[in-house]
Amino acid sequence: MASAPNPGPSAATAALASVAAIGIWRLLAVAAPQLAALALMVQTENDFGSRLGFILSWGMLNFFWLALLRRPALSGALSLTMVVVLVLLSRLKHDVVQMTVNFIDLMMIDRDTVAFLFTIFPNLRWSVIVAALVILPLMYALWWLDPFRIRRVPALACKLACLAALVGYSIGHPDEAWRGYYDDGYLSKFFRSGVTAVSDFMRYGFMESAAANSERLNMPLVDSCHAAGRRPNIIMVHDESSFDIRAADGIKVPAGYGDHFKSYDGRQRTFLAESNGGPSWFTEYNVLAGLSSRSFGRFAYFVTRIASGRVERGLPLALRRCGYDTMSLYPAYGAFMSARSFQLSTGIQHFYDAKDLGAKDVEPDSFFYDKALQLMGERTPNKPLFSFIYLGANHFPWETRFRPELTPNWRAPGNVASIDEYLRRQAMSAEQYKAFIAGLKKKFPGEPFLIVRYGDHQPEFAPQILEPGLDEGALGKKLDDYDPRLYATYYAIDAINFEPVKSEAVMDTIDAAYLPLVIQEAAGVPLDPSFAAQKDIMLRCKGLFYACKDGAEARRLNRLLIEAGMIRGL
Numbered sequence: 001m002a003s004a005p006n007p008g009p010s011a012a013t014a015a016l017a018s019v020a021a022i023g024i025w026r027l028l029a030v031a032a033p034q035l036a037a038l039a040l041m042v043q044t045e046n047d048f049g050s051r052l053g054f055i056l057s058w059g060m061l062n063f064f065w066l067a068l069l070r071r072p073a074l075s076g077a078l079s080l081t082m083v084v085v086l087v088l089l090s091r092l093k094h095d096v097v098q099m100t101v102n103f104i105d106l107m108m109i110d111r112d113t114v115a116f117l118f119t120i121f122p123n124l125r126w127s128v129i130v131a132a133l134v135i136l137p138l139m140y141a142l143w144w145l146d147p148f149r150i151r152r153v154p155a156l157a158c159k160l161a162c163l164a165a166l167v168g169y170s171i172g173h174p175d176e177a178w179r180g181y182y183d184d185g186y187l188s189k190f191f192r193s194g195v196t197a198v199s200d201f202m203r204y205g206f207m208e209s210a211a212a213n214s215e216r217l218n219m220p221l222v223d224s225c226h227a228a229g230r231r232p233n234i235i236m237v238h239d240e241s242s243f244d245i246r247a248a249d250g251i252k253v254p255a256g257y258g259d260h261f262k263s264y265d266g267r268q269r270t271f272l273a274e275s276n277g278g279p280s281w282f283t284e285y286n287v288l289a290g291l292s293s294r295s296f297g298r299f300a301y302f303v304t305r306i307a308s309g310r311v312e313r314g315l316p317l318a319l320r321r322c323g324y325d326t327m328s329l330y331p332a333y334g335a336f337m338s339a340r341s342f343q344l345s346t347g348i349q350h351f352y353d354a355k356d357l358g359a360k361d362v363e364p365d366s367f368f369y370d371k372a373l374q375l376m377g378e379r380t381p382n383k384p385l386f387s388f389i390y391l392g393a394n395h396f397p398w399e400t401r402f403r404p405e406l407t408p409n410w411r412a413p414g415n416v417a418s419i420d421e422y423l424r425r426q427a428m429s430a431e432q433y434k435a436f437i438a439g440l441k442k443k444f445p446g447e448p449f450l451i452v453r454y455g456d457h458q459p460e461f462a463p464q465i466l467e468p469g470l471d472e473g474a475l476g477k478k479l480d481d482y483d484p485r486l487y488a489t490y491y492a493i494d495a496i497n498f499e500p501v502k503s504e505a506v507m508d509t510i511d512a513a514y515l516p517l518v519i520q521e522a523a524g525v526p527l528d529p530s531f532a533a534q535k536d537i538m539l540r541c542k543g544l545f546y547a548c549k550d551g552a553e554a555r556r557l558n559r560l561l562i563e564a565g566m567i568r569g570l
């Protein structure tokens with residue numbers, strides 16, 4: 001009897017033989033990045049929508065590298081490296097400004113950004129070099145170990161399919177802007193924000209403006225400013241993270257706490273900022289350019305970088321037209337958010353950053369006040385001066401005590417430690433401001449000064465104490481809707497040897513963009529046509545700017561400035 005034919009090796013045996021032939025290490029080189037990405041998705045993406053966004057984004061990255069390199073191991077490793085870097089940068093950014101990285105960060109990389117990073121991280125160059133020396137050999141090893149070759153056309157087709165699906169999903173289920181405050185969903189939010197950012201840019205560019213029409217500003221000659229009476233020196237003080245904390249229930253404050261927020265006439269006035277918790281440069285744009293950061297929509301976070309060299313309108317330029325010299329004292333490096341180039345665009349002639357001033361890390365307010373007194377003494381004789389003093393001592397974190405030796409008699413009111421530290425720093429600021437006023441009187445006897453202070457935004461903990469019953473998402477929505485309760489700080493007007501001019505523009509509550517107008521009115525400086533047009537808006541809208549008519553008034557003014565050549569390329 002003939003023996004049964006040999007059926008040959010089983011499918012499982014064949015598979016094992018195939019694995020053995022390829023080599024377990026080579027297969028692991030291909031699988032490891034995919035498994036690591038899966039673990040990262042589970043760790044950082046918290047719902048179905050964000051995980052779907054992660055999968056589509058991951059697929060798009062992988063198939064991009066596959067279409068370019070054809071090797072899945074190297075493509076997966078490169079994709080994983082990019083995602084890990086994105087996660088680390090997002091966490092760093094969230095620690096600093098409570099927002100994660102989005103696609104616009106990539107769009108806005110420029111020389112100032114690179115210069116700033118290398119300035120604050122002096123060892124970054126060596127870190128990059130060392131990382132490259134480690135990663136490049138690993139990438140070569142993956143290139144050599146990878147046993148597979150993927151055809152480029154199918155890889156490109158898969159990449160386009162992932163892109164189409166991501167765009168469709170992002171349009172059908174747009175990621176709300178307030179989710180940027182959540183410390184999660186890094187990859188999905190980054191790519192979904194890219195869809196909305198590109199869409200917004202195609203619709204209105206970087207900045208919203210009304211459609212072109214025949215309306216024009218009648219711009220004056222350079223020497224057409226004739227102020228009545230003696231022009232005062234003007235000082236504008238940026239009071240970092242300061243607001244009247246009594247707006248929250250149950251907070252204990254020291255005796256006399258509210259005096260710092262009052263003006264020379266005893267009145268306390270409200271300043272509606274356009275940022276909360278961190279981005280002081282929003283308010284920097286407001287008070288120098290006299291315009292709204294909200295006109296930049298999703299690009300508002302980069303407002304000073306975008307406006308640099310493009311928005312040539314503002315308080316310093318208006319004052320220079322009236323014979324003022326202008327200077328600014330800045331507590332960080334000038335490359336940060338393009339502060340130096342932005343302020344020069346708005347008319348600042350002499351910009352002194354932390355390096356110029358010799359600042360070491362965070363300095364108390366008295367450091368900048370003393371430097372201002374010194375620089376004021378070096379100004380052109382018999383010529384009025386505008387000084388912008390940008391303070392930073394009350395910046396977070398408040399979990400550590402800042403320069404406790406400067407307040408030896410301080411007694412904590414009895415709140416949680418971070419709020420008591422915040423109040424201590426406010427008390428320190430108030431005392432050092434009084435010393436600055438005394439220094440002005442002593443060093444410049446008889447000279448007139450108009451001093452205007454403002455809180456640039458509320459501290460990052462303010463929403464939690466103002467709305468204690470809301471979770472992070474609900475607070476994010478309120479912030480996204482610009483609830484005035486979460487944006488209200490203060491502005492105060494003081495004077496030395498000068499009586500501020502009475503004006504209907506000096507209202508009890510103003511949007512931040514109106515502060516340059518208020519200063520010019522209080523100083524008795526004639527308004528140029530652009531500020532005259534903005535004053536009409538202010539009076540019609542009762543102190544509101546972008547919120548008036550859902551942004552229509554702000555868009556109209558932007559168009560007038562574009563036609564007048566004050567805004568270009570936006």
